[in-house]
Amino acid sequence: MDLRYLIPFFDPKVQTWAIEARLLRWLTFIWLCIGLVILFSASYASAATEYGDGLYFFKRQLIWVLVGMVGFNVVVYTPLSAILQSAKVGLILILTLLLITLIPGVGTTINGATRWISLGPVIIQPSELMKPFLVLQAAYLFSKWNRLSWLVRITWLSIFSLVLGSILLQPNLSTTALCGIIIWFIAFAAGLPYFYLGGIALAGFLLATISVSINDYQRRRILSFTNPWADAMGDGYQLVQSLLAVASGDIWGRGFGLSQQKLHFLPIPYSDFIFSVYAEEFGFVGALVLFLLLTVYSILALKVAFKARLMEHQLVAIGVMIALVGQSLLNIGVATGALPTTGLPLPLFSYGGSSMIGSLLLAGLLVRVAREENQAEVLILKERRLRRRHYVQ
16 A cells, blocks of 8 residues: 555546445545644633643644554555454454453543543543444344344344443443444344344433433433423533524624634533534534535445445445434533433544544445445446457458
8 A cells, every 4th residue: 555545535536436426425525624723722611721831632633633544545545355353353453442441440441431541641532443343243244134144133233232231330321322323223224133123222212211210310311301490500501502602603603713602611621512502603504514524425325335246335324424413412501401411422523533433434434435446347348448349350
């Protein structure tokens, strides 16, 4: 591989790609740039207060972006067959990290949840890194479902259950639910019988119910979601401040950098509630622009999936769309009060190295699927031309 391809935003052969691959690549870059701009604004006040450096979070996010872009380019230039074959190894490694977080005294606890592992100055969140491997392995498994023995099926379904269970025990109900949704939709797209799909959905619902009944803070979040103003200074505080930020944006927004709620009113404005700051500064129009970007991204992802000749490629494209666009919609739903408060980051917006790397790897997978389908079309056209020449001769 040419080392120049590892340089972010540089690709000398991009003009040979399919139009879908090129559009998805640039949409990813646009999405990323908008995210960096709003992260700069959302994090500046908090960084200045906590660390005496308004650029503290922004500079670190740039480092993660560079790492993520290297991963993005590596994925884009690696055959998908090789990536799918190695996905099971990556999934097992990340699962090991997830289980390590559950060991008392080893995992890093922040705000009452043990979801991170500290490696010196670097803190990683295995559940965010799991998403690309979960998409790949689920696509690989369900695309070959009818050709696999029940032993293999049960083994991998058990491993998926272990992944979801380890994330839930951190505790992290929102990410568990998202990962379960990703697996379910990939299985649905693969054409699994409704009996299996219904059983999986029922098991997921029962698991979520048990988690909510056991964890008091999850139950309080759901109850406060129905009427956050009843306890505006307690359990409903986050949602109330988020709604105030979104409403303050009005049609055109207050203007870049002029959010009031990020000034120590909205908790952690550069992470889970970064959309609230975005809506306050860019208003209803800015929110429409983001929704338009997500809509176009979804349409292109579906087009790539429909054009793919191999089922496993189709399922990868659908899984990536669910992981990126679905998570974005869930995050926005939380910020606007349409869904109970959760801890899901907004992909390519929220601060966090693991989330940034995981999101860019997912985007790279979608671009890779689009590229391979274009290469397949080119090979078919070449074969047809050779046959015509043969018949003429």
